[in-house]
């Protein structure tokens with residue numbers, strides 16, 4: 356049994372279910388819904404994200420994305436989730452935990468996007484609130500960080516509602532929409548109050 360466990364290449368990805376949203380790792384069966392939603396939300400998302408590669412919405416690029424995700428899950432350095440609305444299992448967006456660092460840091464970074472048709476309904480706030488116990492109680496990390504553009508009012512509001520504290524300002528922090536841009540830095544730590 357021990358031998359078999361050591362040759363199985365895949366670690367199971369977690370699933371998180373709440374009254375409003377279900378979070379689970381993406382699989383190839385999600386490709387069509389994912390590319391449809393990202394495609395119809397392109398103008399809503401592009402100004403807040405790294406520049407999309409030219410083939411980003413294609414099936415081969417999605418397969419490569421899944422391989423990268425699986426590596427991160429196997430190495431326990433990241434957990435990608437798709438977000439589904441519980442009431443009808445519609446794919447509504449995505450949430451990613453990445454850059455998991457252990458040792459003296461015990462931290463990770465949060466990223467997210469919502470499909471335009473589903474925005475401003477409280478769904479990403481529900482998803483972020485749902486992932487916080489996974490980060491602190493299951494992964495036993497100490498710190499969850501998020502960065503956003505200073506003029507991203509929806510993202511700032513979401514982080515505040517989810518219990519994050521604004522901690523800093525990083526100059527030219529991430530290359531978003533093709534430009535190195537300043538970011539606000541937010542975090543929640545394991546002993547902060549959870550809303």
Ligand SMILES: CC(C)(COP(=O)(O)OP(=O)(O)OC[C@H]1O[C@@H](n2cnc3c(N)ncnc32)[C@H](O)[C@@H]1OP(=O)(O)O)[C@@H](O)C(=O)NCCC(=O)NCCS
Nearest residue numbers: 403468469474475476477478479480503508509510512513
């Ligand atoms: C940021 C984002 C993920 C939020 O997802 P969401 O499901 O719409 O978030 P919620 O509905 O849970 O909360 C958003 C809050 O911002 C508010 N909001 C939305 N647009 C706003 C705007 N232009 N100005 C001010 N507040 C705004 C909403 O009213 C809501 O607050 P409320 O509940 O107090 O009314 C989504 O807007 C998105 O994907 N934006 C584009 C990509 C992006 O910004 N990614 C994150 C990069 S850091």
